[in-house]
Amino acid sequence: MGSTTMTDDIGKRTIFLGQFRLVRLQVINWGTFNGYKDLPVEERGVLFTGPSGSGKSSLMDAHSAVLLPTHDQRFNASADLNVRGAKQGTRSVADYVRGAWSETNDEHNRSKVRYLRGGKPTWSAIAATYADGVDAITTAVVVKWFTGAETDGASLKTMYQLHHGHLDLTVLEEWAQRNFDTRWFKQTHPAHYPDSQAAYVRELGKRIGLGNSKTALSLLGKAKAMKNVGDLNLFIRGNMLDEPGTFDAAQKMLDAFTPLNEAYETARRAHAQEKVLREVPESWTAYRESGQTHNLAETLLGAPMEHYVRGVHVQAIREALDALDHEIKSLDADLGEQERRYEEAKSAYVSLDEQLRREGQALEEVKLRLDAANREVEARERTHRTYRTLVERIGEPCPEDEQTFVALRQKLPRILERAHQDKAEIEPRRHAVFAASGQARKQHETKATELATLQASRSLIPRREADRREMIADGAGVAVTELPYAAELIDVDEAEEQWRPAAEKVLRAFGLRLLVPAAHQRAVQQFIDNHDMRGVVEYSVVPAESTAADRAEPGTLASKLTVDETHTAGPWLAGQLAGRFDHVCVQTSEELDQHRTAVTLNGTVKLPGSHYRKDDRRALTDPASYILGGDIRAKVAALEAEVARLAEAEKQARAEADELDQRYRQVESTIEAATQLEGFTSWMQLDHWSATASAQGYAERIEQLRADNVDLQRLEDDRGAAEARWQSVADARSDLRNKLSALRARQTSWLNMLENETAEPHGTSNDAHRSYLDQVFADLELAVTPDNLAQVRVAFRKELERRRDAAEADRRYAHARLKSAIERFVEEWPDSAPDASGDVDRSGADFAALHADIVRRRLPNAMGRFQQMISEDMVPSISVLQRAIENAANEIQSRIDMVNSGLSRVEFNPGTHLQIAYQATPPAEVKEFRGNVDALLRDAPAARRDPEKLLGQFRRVRALMTRFTDDDAESRRWRDAVLDVRTSYFFYGIEKGADHDIVSTYRNTASSSGGEQEKLVAFCLAAALSYNLADPDSEGRPHFAPLMLDEAFSKSDEAFSQQALAAFDEFGFQMIIAAPIRMSGILEPFIGQVVLVDKRVAADGARSNATSATFSDLTPRQGRTAASVPAD
Template identity: 25%
Template sequence: MTVHQDSMFYIPGAAAGITQWKVETLQLVNWGGFTGHTSVPFSPTSTLLSGASGTGKSTLLDAYIAVMMDSSVPFNGASNDATVGRARSPDQRSLLSYLRGKKDIGRDRATGELADQVLRGQNSATWGAIALTFIDDRQRRYTVARLYYVPRSAARDSDLVRKMCTIDGAIDLRALERFAADKFDRRSVTAAFPNLSMHDTYSAFSQAFFTRLGIGVGGDGARALRLLARIQAGHQVSSVNDLYTAMVLESPGTYAAADAALKHFGDLEDAHRAMATEEAKASVLQPIQELNDIREAELAKARLVDGFGIHIMSGDSPFGLWKLTCEEKLLETAETTNRILHGEAQTDKATAENSRIELTGRKTNLEADLSGNEANATITGLDRAIEQLGQDLEAARSRRKTFDTNTQRLHLALSGESDFADAQAAATAFLDGYEDAAKVAREERDAIRDEAREPLGLKRELLEEQRSLSGRAGRMDPKLHAIRMQIAEETGIDAEMLPFVGELIDVPADQQGWRKAIETTLFGLARVMLVDADRLDHVSKIIDPLRLRGRISFEGVDLAAAARPRTRQPDRISGKLEYKDSPFTAWVQNRLAADNTDALCVDGPEGLRGPGLRVTASGQTRSGTSGAHGERGAPNVIGFTNTERLAEIAEDLGEIEKILACHDRKLSDADRRIDALAEDRVAHGHVLAVARFRDIDPDGIENDIRAKQQLRDHILEGDDTLRKLRADLEGVERELGVANRAYYSADARMTELDEAWNELVERKDAVTGAIDRINAQQAVALTDEQTAYLNTEFAEVATADDLDGFATGVKRLEKRLAASAEDARAKARQATQGLETVFRHYQHNWNDPNLSDSIDDYPSYRKILDGILTTGLHKRREEWTRRLTDWSGQDLVPLAGAFGNAIDEIIDRLTPINTILAGLPFGARRERLKIELRVLNRDDITKFKRELNALARLNVDGMTDSHVQAAFARLQEFMKQIRPEGRGKNSRDYFLDVRKHINVTAVAYDAEGRERATFDRIGGKSGGEAQELVAFIVGAALRFQLGDDENVRPRYAPVFLDEGFVKADSEFTGRSVDAWKGLGFQLIIGAPFDKFTSLEPHADRVLLMVKSPKGYSSVNAIEPGRQIPAQQTSDDEGPT
C-alpha cells in the first residue's frame, strides 16, 4: 500500500470473515480486434487498462457486459457514444460486430453498396467465446462463459447461436473450438466437460452465478448487476439527486402497481368496449325488423296486384274475370231498372194524352167565343205590332252599342235626327280632306327622320372607334388599324412590329396647348405604317393581290440605324414630343428632325414670316410664301395611349344620345298624329255607314212600344167580357202546353228505354257468355280475397253501381292498381335499401367476412340482433358497473398505497447505506458522509394523488347510467396519465416514478457531528471531487445492493469502470480509488493515456492495449511505474 493510501483508511479484517470472489482472468476468442484466443489476467486489488484510442479498452470491458449482463444492457464502448437508441441497436456495437471484428464501413467494389469491413467471417462462418474465471479466498475457481456460433448469413444478433455456460472450476476456451462446427451441441459439450452446465434462459443462467458468487445475497442479484452496469457505464450526472436516483434506486413499486391496475382496467375497458359494441350493434340493427316487415308486406301487396294480370293485353286474367262479373251484375240491375222506368213512362204518356184531348176541346170553345168579339181583332193586331217592335228594339240596341264603340274617339252626342245629320256632314268633310292631311303628317315625320341621320351616323362611327381603341394601345384611326391588322394576319408579322408613327410619339401634358399644331404638321406622317426594311419586299409581295379595306401608306425602316446626335429644341415640333421605346424609335426621331417636317412653333401670325416651315398653336402653317389653315375634320391620332380619346368619345356619345332622344320624342309625336288621323277616318266611316238614325235609336222604338201597350190596355179596360175570355184562353193554352210536353217527354223516354233495353240485353249476353266460357275452361280463378280487394279499390276510384261510369272506373282502377304495385315495389326497394344501408353501416363498423351487405343476409343479421337482445344488455351493464366498483377498490387502493410504500422503501434503504458511509473517512479532513432525503411538494403531484385517492373510494352503486359513464370517463382520463402509450412516457414517469418526487443530497459531518458541507450539485465541482463523491455514494449503495451492508467486505468484489476518473487529478484519483478499495472492491479501470499517470500509482497491475495497422488488438502487461510512449502499435498481424 502506498503512503497516500495509509493516510486514507484501512478496513481491519479485509481478508477475514466472509468468502469473497474476485475476477482472475478474462478469456476472449474472436472478440473485436482480438482474433484467436486471448487471456487477460487481473490483479485481485486493482487493474488499469490503458492504451491509445481505438486499441480495444472498451472492447475488453464490453466483453464483461456480454458475459454477465442481460442483452437489454447496452455496451459501454466509446464507439457507442455517438449513437443513441435502444440497447445494442444496429447503429451501435453489437455481438455480431464484435464477433466478426468490424473495423469500418466501406463500399463493396462489386456491388457499389456500403458493407462492413471485418477481420473474420466475411465469407465464411466463424465462432467466438468469452469467459470470466472467478477465484475466492480458498483458491476455488468458478467460470461464467458465453459461446457463440456465427453463420455466414448472419445479419443481426438474433441470427447467432448463443450458449450460456457456468463451469465449476476453470476452463480453456480453446478446448471448445472442436464443438463450434456443431454449434456447441449441449450433449457433446457437457459430455466432454462434466463440470460445465448449459442454461436455456438468462434467468436460470444468472441465478446460477448469483448464488455461487454471492451477488445480491439477501437481496436481488438482478438489481446488483444493473447497478454494476450503470457504474461501468459511468454516465455523467449533474447532481447528487440524479446520481442517487439514477444509479442507486431501482424502479419503484408504483410501476408494478400501476401496471396491475392498468391490466385489470384494460379488462374493464375491453368489457366496456364489448358492451358498447353490442349496444352499438343493437342500435344499428334495431330498425331491420320493422324495415323487413315493411318490405315483406309491400312485396306481398305487389305480388297480389301482379296476380290480377292487369297488364295482360290479350287472354283471360283474374282481373278480367272480376271485371266481367261486376259488369254482369250491373247489367242485371240496369235491366230491372229499365223495365220499371219504361212502365212509368208508359203511364205518364197515357195520362198526358187524356189531358191533351180535354184541353183541346176547351180551347176550341174559347176561340169560338172570341171570334164574335170585334175588339178582339184590334187587340190581336196590337199584339203583333208590339212583338215586331220588340224585335226592332233589340236590333237597335245592338247596333247602337257597336256604333258608340266605333265612334267613341269622335265624342258624338246624338239626341235626335238633327244631331245625326250634323255628324254625317262632318264625317263627309273629314274624309274629303283626309288624304291631304295625312300627306302633310307623313312629310313632317320624314323630315324628323332625316334630321336624325347625321347624329346616328356619327354615333356609329364613334362606337366603332371605341370598340377599336378598347382592345389596343394608341389612338390611331380605326380604319387604318383595321388595314394594319389585315396586313399582319396575311403576312404573319406581329401587329406590334407594324406600328404607325403616331403610336410611337406622344404630346406630354405641359405641351397640350400645341396638340393642334402637332397633329396638323404631322397629319400625314403620323398615319404612316412602319415596316422592318428587311421584310418590306415580303410585305409588298403578300399584300399586292389583296383587296384591302382602304388605302394605307407604309415605309420600310432600317432597324439597325441609330438616332443621329441632336440637341433637343423646345421651340420645334420634335422638341415638344415624347418618344416610345421601340425598335423604330431611332428612325422616328431622325425623320421628325428633318427640316421639311420639324416646324418652328411660333406664338402668333406675325411669327410666320421667315424661312422654313412654321406653325402657330391654332394650326396655321407657312413655309416661305405658301401657307394653309383650317380644320381637317379628323380625330387626333398621336399618342401612346388612348385614355384621353376614349374619354372624348364617351363625352361625345353622351351629347349625341341627348340629341337622338329629342329626335325620338319628335318622331313619336309625329307617328301618333298619323295614327290619330287614320283612326279618325275609320270612325267617320262608321258614321256614314248608318243609313237612318232610327236604326241606332232604341229610345224612339221604346216610346212606340209604350204607346201601343197603352192603347191595348185601354181597350181591355173597357170590355170585361173580352178581358175574361182572353185570360181563360191564355190559361188553357198554358195547360195544353204542359200536357203536350208531358206526352212527348214520356214518348221519348219510352223510345230511349227501348233502345237501351236492346243494348243491355246484347251486352249482358256477351258478358254472360264470356263468364261461362272462362268458368268452363277453368284457366283463370278469382279468389274471395282478390274479389274483396278489387271491390274495395274500385270503390275508391268510382261509384260501384254506376254502369255508365264502369268502363271509365275500370280504367282508373287499372291505373290505381299499376301505381299501387309500382309504389309497393318502390317501398319494398326503399326498405331493401334501408336494410342494406344498415348492413353496410354494420360492416363498416364491425366487418364480418361471413356476411355481406346484401338483403340475402337478413336472417343472419336478425340472428345477431336477437342474440344481443336475448343476452340482456341491461344485466350486462349492471354486472360491468359492479366490476367497476370492485376494481377501484382492488387496484386503485394498492396503487395509492404503493406511493407511500415506495417512499418508505427509499428511506429504509438509506439506513444501511448511511451505516456503511459512517465507517468510511471522506475527503482530506476524514469526515463522514451521510445521504439525506427530502420529499418534494408539487401541486400537480398532490392533485394526482388526491384524484387517485378519490377514485380509489369510488362507488358507482345507485348512480344513474349517465353518472356511471361520466365516472368511467374520469377514470379513463386518469389512467391515460400512467399508460406507457398514453400521454407520453414523460407523463407516466412524472407521476409514477417517486424518485422524481424526492430530492437527495449528501452532507459531510465532522467527528463531532457538525455539518461541514452539503453536496447538491456535482456539476459545479472539479472532476476529482465529483469522482470521489460518486465513489463513496455509489460504492456504499453497491455494497448494500450486493447484500453485504453488514459484512466487512462484499462477497462479489469486481467493479469495472470504463474511462473512470477521466476528470480527476492525482490526489482525488487516489482518494477515489482508495474509497473503492476501502469498500472491499476489486477495480478494473479503463482509462485513456492522458489519465495514465494519475491512475498508475494506484494500480497493482497495468495492462497496455495496442492495435496493429491491420486492426488486430493485443494486451501487454507492463510493470507499474514504467513510462510508456504516447502511442503504441503492435507488429502482431493476427493469428498465423
C-alpha cells in the first residue's frame, strides 16, 4: 500500500521484538480534529496531553474505534462516571463523524448540538498501524460516512480494512470525491475488507496477537476508564478468565450426540420394524400353504374323493376275497373229517342206548320222577328266595312255616299304611334339601376352580375377565402380557393397608379396565367391535409417550395407591389415578360433607352433588375377590379359607341330602316290597322243604337200584360218555357247516360287490391328488373291509372337510396376523412400507422380503453403526470434555502462576509484592460428571460385546446429554457448574513481605484510599491483561502491548503512581496515556513520546490540533497548570 515520509519518522525497534506495538495513528475528520492528522507513536508509548477539553480523549477514542468492538469502546473514558448525573456513552461515533463541538438551547429551550461537518454528506477515517519489530506490520482502518444530512448512528455506513504494511489515509479522499464509491476503492486498493465488525475484530486479533480472547478485548476497553475494580474475585473471574474451552468441547460433544441419537433412532426403528414384522415370513408361508391346502381339499371333496375311496374299496374286496377262498378250502377239508367222526360217535351211542333200555327200564322210570321232583324244588327255592328278599326289605323276619306266613300276611296292610305316611312326610322336603346340596357343591367347585386358576395364572383378575382378555389377545394377534388390566399395575401402599377395602370398592370398575398400547389400538378395537364379548368390556388406549404424571394430592385415595412405574403404562396410569380418584380419605361419615368428593374407611363414597354411595356386595367386600395388586398371597389365603368353608358346607349339605334320600328310598322299598308280598297267597308255593324231602326219596331209590345191579351202572356210564362224544362231534360239525355257509354267502356278496364297484370309476390318475389322498387315508388309521365302505366314505369326507376347514382357519388366522402386522407397519412407517394398500395377497411377499432384509442387512448395519458411534465417537468426546475441564483448571492455575511471577518482579509497597491467590473448590456437579464419565469408560469394553449393556450405555449418555441441553433453571445451573471452571475458583489478593509472610489481604479495592485504589487497580489490570495476553515463551510478556489509560492516577501521589506504572512497564505493556500536563514528570520514565493537544474555538466551530513534543517542552506548561484540575 502507499506510504509517506511519515513512516520515516518511525524508528527501528529496540525492545521486545516480536511483540505487536502501536507505531502510527491517523485520523481524518474525527471529532474536532478537522482534516487529516498523522501521529507516529514511539515504541515505549505515547502521552496525549494538553488542556482540559482539548481532544486528548478523542484521540484515545479514535484508537478504541479501530481496535475494539462497539460494546467495548467506552468513549470519553476520562469522564468521572461516579459524579451524580453522569452516564456512560455521552459521546457516539455519529458525534465524532459530524464533529459535535457544543450543545446549546434553541428558541424553544430544546437541546441543540452544533457540528463542524453538519447538514451535508461527510466522512471520517481512522487508521492504526501495528508492528512486531521483526517483519509483520498491519494497518487497521475503519471508515464511517453519512451519505446525507443525517445525524443518527443508524444512518452511518462503515467500511473495515486490513492492510499489510502502512497505508496513508489520504488515499480515501478520491474515494470520497467519487461519492463514496466503495467498489472502486476495493478494486483500486486490494486488501482484506471484512463484511462485519465481528469478522474485522476477529481477523485483526489474529494479525496483531490478540487471538480470540473476548475478555482481553473487553479488558482493554475497560482499562481506559478503570477507577475501581470492586470485588477482586468477581473482577478476576470476569476480566482475567475467558470463557473456558469446556463450552466448545461440550458443544462438540453435543454435536457428536446428534448423529449418535440418529443412529440409535435408526437402530431402534429397525428393531421395532423387525419386531412388528417378525411373524410375517412364517405367517406368509402359512397363509400361502393353507390356501393351497384349502383349495386342494375343496377340489378333492367331489368326484375325486369318491373315485379314490372306491378304488380303496375295490382293493380291499379283492384282498378279502383272496383270504376268503383260502379259508373256505381249509374248512371244506375239516368238514369231511368231522362228518366221518360224527357217524362213528352216533353209532357208538345208539348201540349203548339200546342196550341200556333193554336192561334198565325200572331205573329210567324212577329217574323221570326224580327229574320232576328236582324241578319242583328249584321252582319253590327260587320263589322263596324272592319272598325272603321282599320280607327283609320291610324289616320283618322271614316265615319258615305256614302259621308265621299267615301272621305276616295279616300284618302287611298296617306296614303299607305306615310306609305311605312316612313317604308323604319326606317327599316335600327332598327338593329343597337336594337343591341346597347342589348349590353348596356348585359354590365349592366355583371357588376351588378360582383358587386353582389364581395359583396357576398368578393374577388377581377373575377368571371370566382373564379368559375374555385371552380371547381378545388371540383375536387381535397381541401378546396377553401387552394387555394388562389396570388392577394388575395398581396396589395399596403397605403403610395404607387399612384403606384396601375402600380402595377395592371405589376402584373395582376402573381396575377391570384393559390398558391397550396405542400401537395395538386398531387391532384390539376391530376385534372387540366385530365379536360378541359376552359381557362388558372397558379399555383405555395408553399413548406411546406420556407426559409427566400429575402427583396425587396428599390425603386422597390416589395418594394411598402405588403404580408399577416399570411398566410402560405406569406413568400414564399414575396420572389417571391422580385425576380420577382424588377422593379425600376420612375416618367417619360425619367428615364427608366437608369435601367435594371423599371416602370413608368403611367405603362410603361422597360424589359431587351430595350423592352418596356404598357398595357392600360380597364380590367387593370378600378379600378372596380383591383384584388390586400383583401379590396373590393374601387372596390365595382368603380363597383357601373360603374353599375350606365351602367344602365343609358341601359335606354337611350332601350328608343331609343322602340321609333324607336313604330314608325316602327305604320307604319306597318298603311300599314296593309289601305290595309284592301281598301277591304270595299260598304257603305251598314257598315250602321247598317238603319238595326237597320228596326228591331226596327218589334219589335214594335210584341209588338202591344201582347198588343192586353193578353192570347196569357201568352201562349207564358208558352210554353217557358216548352221548357226550356224539354231541360234541355234532356241535363241531354244525359249527363248520354254518361257518362254511356264511363264508360262501359272504363270498357271493363280495363278488357281486366287486362287480358293481369295478363297473364305476375307481382310483385317480393325478399323482398330486393321489399323494395327498394317500396321506389323508394313512392319517385316518381306519381298517377298510368290503363291508365298511359307508363308514370309510363318511370318515374320509369328514377328514377332508376337517382339513379344508382347518386350512381355512389357518389361512384366516395367518391373514389376520399378516394384515395386523402390515397395517401397524404402514401406520408407523409409511415411508418405509413397500406397499401401503394393506392388501395381504398383493403385499405379503414384499413385507416378508422386507423383514428378511431388515434381519440380514438393515438391523445389523444400524446396530453396527450405533455401536461404532457410541464407542468411537460419543464416549471419547465425553472423555475429551472431561479432559477439557481438567485442562481448563490446570490452565487457570498455570497462568495465575505466570502472572504472579511477573508481579513478584515489581514492588507493591516498599519491601512487599502483590500476588493473586485462589481457592479451588470443584462443585459436586463436577464430581458427579466425572463419575458418569468414569462409568462410561469402565463399561465401554463390555458394551461392545453385549447389546443390552450397549443400550444401557446409550441411555446413560442420553441422560447426560439431557442435562446439558435442558433449559430449565436447575439444568442451566448444573451445566454452568460443570463447564464453567471459573466458578470453582475464589480469587483474592495478598501482599507478601520479603520473608513471604502475608502482610495484607485484598478482596475489594473500594475499601482503600483513592491513591491506594488506583495503585491496586493498576496492579490488578496489569495482572488481568498479562493473564489474557501473555506469551508463556517470553517470560509472560503480552503478544499485544498497547494499553490505553485515560486520565489514570488522578488521585495517586507520585510514589503510588510510579509503582503502578512500573507494574505496567514490568509486564511489558506499551502505554497509550491521556493525562494532564502536570502528570508528565511522573510518566516520563515510562513513556517514549509526547503529543501535545490543543483546541481553538472560532465562530464557525472548535478545532483541535496535535503536535509532537518533548518532555522538556512541557516543563514551562507544568507550572501554569499545576493548580488546574484535569477533567477531559
